[in-house]
Amino acid sequence: MDSPASPDRLPRVELAAISKHFGQGDTRVDALVDVALTVRAGEVVGLRGPSGCGKSTLLNVIGCVTEPSSGWMRLDGEPVYDGRFLRRDLRRLRLTRIGFIFQTHNLLPFLNATENIAAAMELAGMGHAEARERARALLAYFDMRQMRAYPSELSGGMAQRVAIARAIANEPHIILADEPTAPLDSAHAQGVMNLLERIAREQEAAVLVVTHDESIFHRFDRLISMHDGRIEAEEVPTHPVPAA
Amino acid sequence: MNLALRDVRRNKLRFALTTLGIGMLIGVVIAMAGIYEGALTDALRLPRALDADLWVVQPRTFGPFAEPSRIPRDTRELIRRMPGVAAAGAVTFQTVQATAGRRPVRLFLEGYEIGRPGGPANLIAGHGLTESHYQIIADASSGLKVGETVPLGPYRDPFEVVGLTHGMVNSGGDPMAWVTLLDAQALQFAVPPALERREQASGRNRPTTTDINAVLVRLSPRAAPAAVAANIARWKHLAAVPEVEEERYLTAFVIQKMQAQLGMFMGILVAVSAVIITLIIYTLTMDKLRSIATLKFIGAPDRVIVAMIVQQALALGLSGFAIGLALIEKVKGGFPRRVQIEPRDLLVILAMIVVVCLAGSVLGVRAAIKVNPAEALAGG
Known part of the structure; x- marks a missing residue:
């Protein structure tokens, strides 16, 4: 079987010379400078760097929430940006092709676990009953029994599992995660990484994870370092970093 | 999935207390309309009960109710x-x-x-x-x-x-x-x-x-x-006034000021209700900005978010109307004057509440539409 980074695998995320700046003249800030990145199906890629280096901007650009200033981008094989966004229904693209996992789970506080997941599917057009059934199945898949619990009643680890279930509910080919293990202890952080790896392999999804958490660096197929809006280095981690 | 309903269900106590407050305000508006209708009925009840075809009164007067008439x-x-x-x-x-x-x-x-x-x-x-x-x-x-x-x-x-x-x-x-x-x-x-x-x-x-x-x-x-x-x-030295004309004198001259007074008071109450409903909807929306950003980030269309805010505003207004009506129906017997609630007035008040709720949600909707989905992400 070929490795996740094998060129034979489908590229899900392709970025070339992507730049993004905010402001003009003296107030201009270059958040991304000539970023080139490819993440393939089944690959779990880590993205690290100091605060303000452009990691979240890069996630926003790939998530079509922020429009780049220049460059070229293709998502799931479809050209999306070439000096301008090429399609108008970016919302639909986000809903069906991209799954998001946030640092603080960002579950809707007024929906219970099942409803949080079902809502994403209903927004994509699935019927109410079918969405609820699939949401329950996903929770069972993640060993979650508290199907009717509200986010405030869930531990950090459980809430993050619900958030991951929501992210993959519409079977997206691209999963973007913004520091998904930040609020979790080491054991739960490894649990989240297990889930992301499983999803990447089983759903042929490209997973891009922004993280500062060194304890999970060894879990990535590739680890990309950013600095001042540029991709500075890329490595294939092999061993766990010893705990400090 | 109705997000507005789910939000209300999750925050039952807050919604109930807010609705009760709005309901009491709307109840006062309903009472005002009822007091006017009651005054109108009271004013007309006597001439109607007397069942006369003509009223013979002192000429050049609007007597005997609007001004003295002596013959x-x-x-x-x-x-x-x-x-x-x-x-x-x-x-x-x-x-x-x-x-x-x-x-x-x-x-x-x-x-x-x-x-x-x-x-x-x-x-x-x-x-x-x-x-x-x-x-x-x-x-x-x-x-x-x-x-x-x-x-x-x-x-x-x-x-x-x-x-x-x-x-x-x-x-x-x-x-x-x-x-x-x-x-x-x-x-x-x-x-x-x-x-x-x-x-x-x-x-x-x-x-x-x-x-x-x-x-x-x-x-x-x-x-x-x-x-x-x-x-x-x-x-x-005599004038004959038909019954309908006598009723017109009563409504036009005797209770006209009361109508204007109650109308002014109702106008102020509706304006106060509009400000309060607007503030409540705006505050409820501001409380949900992160959820709204998340919804937008994962791909929810604006109409889903707008519907959530507008439906909540309408739920507040309509529940408040029901509570206000029930409240006034319960206590109207204790008023010193007749409070007569007419379906026609209720429809007008209901329409005003719907308009106030829709207008009141504009600020909240505007704030929600302006939310950048990127706000759902933390860090840099």
């Missing part, structure tokens, strides 16, 4: 003999302040001739006047009971309550009462003995006690009201 008592005999007139009755109106037991009682007193138009209709207790003097029929809202005596006039003559009516008050809300015309005239013009002696000593003429305020006319079935009225108006 000679023999007018009734003149009118009765006219072609087309089936019956005529002389009446007087005055407000009296009395004491029943130790309780102050204010009455709008009508003097009428027994057996002629002008008497009370539909007694709920007792019987009509049977004696020429010292009997009185009162509305039950006065608190008087059959058999009780009420001292009236400068000599504090005891009037025995012989009958009761229900729901008969004047435009000012004072309970109606009926005595014989003779008693009413005596009450209107009698003065205390000392004053009478002084008047005689000064050589002044005492005002005649035979004047009346109006003559109520019932026409024969085939008589034309306009023709009879024109005939009566040939006497220069």
